[in-house]
Amino acid sequence: MTVTPPPTDHGDHDESEDFGASGGRRRATINDIARLARVSKKTVSRVINRSPFVKGDTRARIEAVIAQTGYAPDPQARGLAFRRSFLIGLIYDNPTPQYVVNMQLGILDGLKGSGFELVVHPCDRAGPSFLADIRGFIERQRLAGVVLTPSVSEDERVAKLLAQIECDYIRIASVELDEPERMIVSHDRQGAAAAGHHLAELGHKRVGFISGPPTFRSSFERRAGFKTALAEHGVPLDPKYVREGAYTFESGIACAEQLLALNPPPTAIFAGNDEMAAGVLQVALRSGLRAPQDLSVVGFDDFQIASRLWPPLTTVRAPTRVTGRMAALKLIGVKDETPPTPEETLPVLVVRQSSGPPGR
Amino acid sequence: MTVTPPPTDHGDHDESEDFGASGGRRRATINDIARLARVSKKTVSRVINRSPFVKGDTRARIEAVIAQTGYAPDPQARGLAFRRSFLIGLIYDNPTPQYVVNMQLGILDGLKGSGFELVVHPCDRAGPSFLADIRGFIERQRLAGVVLTPSVSEDERVAKLLAQIECDYIRIASVELDEPERMIVSHDRQGAAAAGHHLAELGHKRVGFISGPPTFRSSFERRAGFKTALAEHGVPLDPKYVREGAYTFESGIACAEQLLALNPPPTAIFAGNDEMAAGVLQVALRSGLRAPQDLSVVGFDDFQIASRLWPPLTTVRAPTRVTGRMAALKLIGVKDETPPTPEETLPVLVVRQSSGPPGR
DNA sequence: CTGAAAGCGCTTACAG
DNA sequence: CTGAAAGCGCTTACAG
Secondary structure, three states, X not given: OOOOOOOOOOOOOOOOOOOHHHOOOOOOOHHHHHHHHOOOHHHHHHHHOOOOOOOHHHHHHXXXXXXXXXXXXXXXXXXXXXXXXXXXXXXXXXXXXXXHHHHHXXXXXXXXXXXXXXXXXXXXXXXXXXXHHHHHHHHHHOOOEEEEOOOHHHOHHHHHXXXXXOOOEEEEEOOOOOOHHHEEEOOHHXXXXXXXXXXXXXXXXXXXXXXXXXXOHHHHHHHHHHHHHHHHOOOOOOHHHEEEOOOOHHHHHHHHHHHHOOOOOOOEEEEOOHHHHHHHHHHHHHOOOOOOOOOEEEXXXXXXXXXXXXXXXXXXXXXXXXXXXXXXXXHHOOOOOOOOOHHHHOOEEEOOOOOOOOOO | OOXXXXXXXXXXXXXXXXXXXXXXXXXXXXXXXHHHHOOOHHHHHHHHOXXXXXXXXXXXXXHHHHHHHOOOOOHHHHHHHHOOOOEEEEEEOOOOHHHHHHHHHHHHHHHOOOOOEEEEEEOOOOOOOHHHHHHHHHHXXXXXXXXXXXXXXXXXXXXXXXXXXOOOXXXXXXXXXXXXXXXXXXXXXXXXXXXXXXHHHHOOOOEEEEEOOXXXXXXXXXXXXXXXXXXXXXXXXXXXXXXXXXXXXXXHHHHHHHHHOOOOOOOEEEEOOHHHHHHHHHHHHHOOOOOOOOXXXXXXXXXXXXXXXXXXXXXXXXXXXXXXXXXXXXXXXXXXXXXXXXXXXXXXXXXXXXXXXXXX
């Protein structure tokens, strides 16, 4: 710290100092940058924080030194002074691994280069310390903000809590539950409608539906979208062909058994997600039914499992990763440089081999 | 800050102050605790850090105040003073979502109550900035340590880098690649051996094997364990029945097509993971082969997909979550209160319906 | 066993 | 447009 930079005009610094990425012992600090650039640390701070009140050549000099030394501000020190960290939390209770991983990848896409990091926090909405856990997590780490996915995102107690402790948040949900700046809306209704049009156009008249649990808003949205689309083709969604599942494989099996025991049975079943569709397919196969000749099956999500099943599953692909990216950008207040096209944010029907004309 | 605690002997504090979890405006700091407990902040610090050099009643008084106020030390301030954060990184390049999620859950199990949080960092081992990215991530956040999973965990460049920048790490791998205190070894060889015994005992003589890619050590371990087990029953693993896959569904399909085109074809195929086994099953089904009558298939992992396939897949269940928990505890140097039993740390064969006696 | 001083690397008022 | 002072909430030497 006794080394003084030589008084040149080029912003040179004493070559005996060794900062940054090349294996040096010590990381440069704001003081080093200030000294090398011959300004106060406050001015360096202004450059870091993109203050407009810095003269052009002063800024240039500082930026040169920053680049030269590989300086990066310490997030912990900055966080301490700012009274909040540079961490974004992902709070989720979704049981589907692929949803979680895709969401994480999307959020990370949005956070890239921002200096924020992602801290994951699975939780149990039914647990006794559910809200206290979330609160502790956020306050202890002074999180900059959190992303909430269904079904936690749909819990008003959580939204209230976050507002109360003044934690920024983005809710991802299939319905506009909150102010637009706090929401990313997924288009489940349109996605399910695509499934409805598909099955009606194939000629199905007796169509079954297995919904998710009422704790997920998407359960209702997908049902509504499916029903409306069928209606446009004059096909009813008869309540006797509707069952409430739980978005799990096992519930898909149980509901499919009930639906296929009806007389006459449905010629097609739309399951609220791929997991339940896998259950439907398993019941069909072990009952000796052929898909799609005897039963068409359509899922929702297009997770890996969809193409691994036999026959490969016709399903609705949800843009989870893109959604996560949008959520992250919105949360940290960064405008998207390469905003997704409408097609990229909308669910799309992926037709494989589990759906076809009825009967035969 | 002008409020002085009343001079009682019971450690009471001024009731007009409002800290902590009940919706108060301000969090208690170490200064508040020191004032209320009538000690210096340094002594409070000693209690926080479990220093043995605090007199019993002093400690009790401080702990009471801490409990009363709901005080929790600020990790950012502590981190700044300590020169390292209370964040653990998970660095991974495993493409299977369920592996990642299970690993995260396990690490979080181990971190619970420790004050550490988990920051996730997927990476691309083949990318141009692979090492620089990891380095930047760790140094910027001053991570307390990282957990590495295959195949990054098997990259010696990464281990060398971490040692150089003095970042604690735990490598999860199927071979003891490093000092024991830096390793959690998964028992892939035993798991694959179980698959070998199972198929040999069923009476299979022409047995196929699809390995993972050479970038994963588990590919070799699983092959070795399988081959050795078969040999114990006098069954050879003929190289002509062995193919190198990539741990992907598509590679499972490609390899299965080759193996089933042989004359005579194998009567059973052990795939290095469930994803590839799903590919094998799909090829079999669309070729009109019945499983297990015409072809037995065994996988490795027992991820959700295994029980969703048709027929449900016989596979080896790997204790990923338990492994993650052990890695976390080892990393933060906490002794396991409820250590897993040997059975919980060992892979186990799960027999479902995709395997049976050959021919028929 | 306990504490006063200095410091971790930044930022927020406040001046100029 | 720029800077000196004080502070964020902790810990590390150093004394006693």
